[in-house]
Amino acid sequence: MSTESVVVEARSLTKVYADLRRGEFVALDDLSFSASAGEVFGLLGPNGAGKTTALRILSTVLQPTSGSACVNGFDCVTQPSMVRHHIGFMSANTAVYDRMTAWEMVEYFGRLYGMEDDRLHDRMESLFDRLQMQAIRDLLGAKMSTGMKQKVSIARAIVHDPPVLIFDEATSGLDVLVARALLDTVAELRDQGKCIVFSTHIMREAERLCDRVAIMHRGKILAEGSVAGMLAEHQGADLEDVFFSLIQDQDQEPVAS
Numbered sequence: 001m002s003t004e005s006v007v008v009e010a011r012s013l014t015k016v017y018a019d020l021r022r023g024e025f026v027a028l029d030d031l032s033f034s035a036s037a038g039e040v041f042g043l044l045g046p047n048g049a050g051k052t053t054a055l056r057i058l059s060t061v062l063q064p065t066s067g068s069a070c071v072n073g074f075d076c077v078t079q080p081s082m083v084r085h086h087i088g089f090m091s092a093n094t095a096v097y098d099r100m101t102a103w104e105m106v107e108y109f110g111r112l113y114g115m116e117d118d119r120l121h122d123r124m125e126s127l128f129d130r131l132q133m134q135a136i137r138d139l140l141g142a143k144m145s146t147g148m149k150q151k152v153s154i155a156r157a158i159v160h161d162p163p164v165l166i167f168d169e170a171t172s173g174l175d176v177l178v179a180r181a182l183l184d185t186v187a188e189l190r191d192q193g194k195c196i197v198f199s200t201h202i203m204r205e206a207e208r209l210c211d212r213v214a215i216m217h218r219g220k221i222l223a224e225g226s227v228a229g230m231l232a233e234h235q236g237a238d239l240e241d242v243f244f245s246l247i248q249d250q251d252q253e254p255v256a257s
């Protein structure tokens with residue numbers, strides 16, 4: 001990976017939550033990774049590994065306790081509005097408003113990004129065609145299926161044509177057909193040169209889609225590389241094997257206090 005093409009960079013990110021029950025809880029522990037244009041970088045980890053925390057820092061919703069992150073050359077802490085213009089964010093919980101139609105919702109987000117109506121409407125027509133959303137154009141959010149809502153969420157995340165896309169467990173709760181359509185869309189976006197950071201705990205998804213992956217556990221990266229490289233290095237038949245053996249090894253080590 002050449003350093004010139006790096007678009008997303010996390011450097012020594014640490015996040016400590018003040019947790020009432022657990023006291024200070026280290027959710028990210030000196031986490032570093034980078035992702036380039038034209039690649040899907042997968043953050044893989046079990047529940048609680050810290051994936052969402054890392055992606056929320058990248059999308060400027062959370063601030064790190066220490067370390068830094070930048071997107072397209074903009075610092076996530078000191079230049080949050082520039083960062084927000086250069087990313088699209090989508091998670092399984094991205095909400096769709098009940099009382100707006102698909103068209104109104106995507107239009108609303110395009111306007112929030114400051115797009116002029118002519119450019120916005122041209123872009124929306126092509127997005128609604130590409131994501132096969134013309135049939136639900138005038139359907140209210142309240143009447144949409146989960147799959148329809150996910151399409152609206154994708155459209156609103158990419159309406160401003162950002163160079164970086166962040167997907168946090170985006171296929172969670174989707175049936176296989178809708179999940180596959182979402183993965184195909186992500187692959188298409190990668191082929192258009194977007195930089196994609198994609199978190200999941202589904203190993204098959206990562207094998208199919210990701211150019212490089214990092215396996216996270218307890219806020220740290222345990223291994224990182226191409227899927228083929230990881231299989232060779234850790235002698236696993238598939239990514240699930242590698243994942244299990246890395247996590248098991250780590251769980252046998254005492255947690256540093």
Ligand SMILES: Nc1ncnc2c1ncn2[C@@H]1O[C@H](COP(=O)(O)OP(=O)(O)OP(=O)(O)O)[C@@H](O)[C@H]1O
Nearest residue numbers: 017018019027045046047048049050051052053054
């Ligand atoms: N606001 C918070 N206060 C205290 N602890 C938190 C907070 N948010 C997250 N955590 C803890 O930080 C750890 C990492 O959580 P995070 O949601 O980033 O993990 P994740 O890898 O995305 O997991 P999941 O797949 O379950 O969403 C977990 O132990 C979680 O309980």
